[in-house]
Amino acid sequence: MEHEKRANLTDELADFRALVRDFVAREVMPHHARWETERIVPRELWRKAGAAGLLGLNLPAAHGGGGIDDYRFNATLVEELARAGATGPGISVHNDVCAPYFVKLAADEQLARWVPGMVSGESICAIAMTEPGAGSDLRGMRTTATPTERGWKVSGSKTFITNGVNADLVITAARTDPAVGKGVSLFVIERGAPGFERGRNLEKIGMHAQDTAELSFDDVEVPRANLLGELGQGLAYLTRNLAQERLTIGVQAVAAAEGALRTTLAYVKDRAAFGQAIGTFQHNAFLLAELATEVKVARVLLDWAVAEHTDGRLSADVAAMVKLHTTEMQQRVLDRCLQLHGGYGYMAEYAVGRAWADARVQTIYGGTSEMMKLIISRSLGLQEDRTDGRLRG
């Protein structure tokens, strides 16, 4: 729980953590309840995050990005937001999920066009893979990109897209080969492109400060200059980047569980029943001992995985293990913490109840727990592989 004391924490990381913590305390938490009601974070906050140096940490310095090639900075930012219980802004999707596609795939001309806005907060990013008929099995996606003289015409619809309402740059996966399951490519579709429409901001059971939208593309003209990477390599790119997305979800999971445990410990020491603090009943004390152990085990796994990833060694199957373990742990711990709060735990005004609802999606997005088990069992040589190795979420 004491992340400040971690042995490998460098001074720079400690300074960065202090900067993020201050930003979250000053610019995020005082407004978070309003954003939860409005179901979105105002664009102005993104510009403030940009001005504070929190956006595009890994984007190339030559184009104004942070130029940091150390995932621990990304993890620190995600952790501080999760620790505070902030579900918006969706910076982790912008920094940890979308930016790597630009770093690895974008040509110089594309970087020059897009990076400055991504760093300043003028251009908010989203990634659109999921469709109404294709989630776990992305090979079933039906959005198509048909060649034209200038590039492609994209048609189809996407759903559950994080930052979908606010997004200016949407990395959109579309089939460039008419055969289902083949030839997916990635395109950057920009706000205002004729035929690109956003649906409603979807009403979720948690993560209320985050906008999640349906997107539709009706013969959207996408110029050749907006193709990311090589034609037909989209599924391979998606697969490669999902390890970091899953690790980031793990970072959120452990930080949120640590936060809930801390709040619950304070609560059970204060709340009395039958003449004693409820935490001193042996059942509850033992339960909390178990929860603290679960959280610690997850923290050790996560810190190891973050170090592995920072050194470029985290494999897809181990990232799947991290996501599976940490997010299932988060839900078990959050559920028990809520129980220890009694009726107050069920009240939306208590942080633990909101965190419990926010946690529910963690075993679903970024690839469900079942998909994580498929990936892991395949790495053990146990799954009949009908997935072509392209499992995601």
Ligand SMILES: Cc1cc2nc3c(=O)[nH]c(=O)nc-3n(C[C@H](O)[C@H](O)[C@H](O)COP(=O)(O)OP(=O)(O)OC[C@H]3O[C@@H](n4cnc5c(N)ncnc54)[C@H](O)[C@@H]3O)c2cc1C
């Ligand atoms: C809040 C939120 C934000 C999201 N953000 C994004 C985003 O930014 N971009 C994006 O592209 N997507 C996003 N998603 C989509 C998310 O990744 C998908 O919902 C997820 O991958 C599951 O797909 P699905 O909903 O179609 O479920 P399905 O694939 O229909 O799965 C339904 C159930 O069947 C199980 N199942 C499926 N196949 C198998 C199998 N072979 N064996 C066993 N069980 C199986 C699944 O595990 C699940 O329990 C988001 C979702 C949510 C809820």
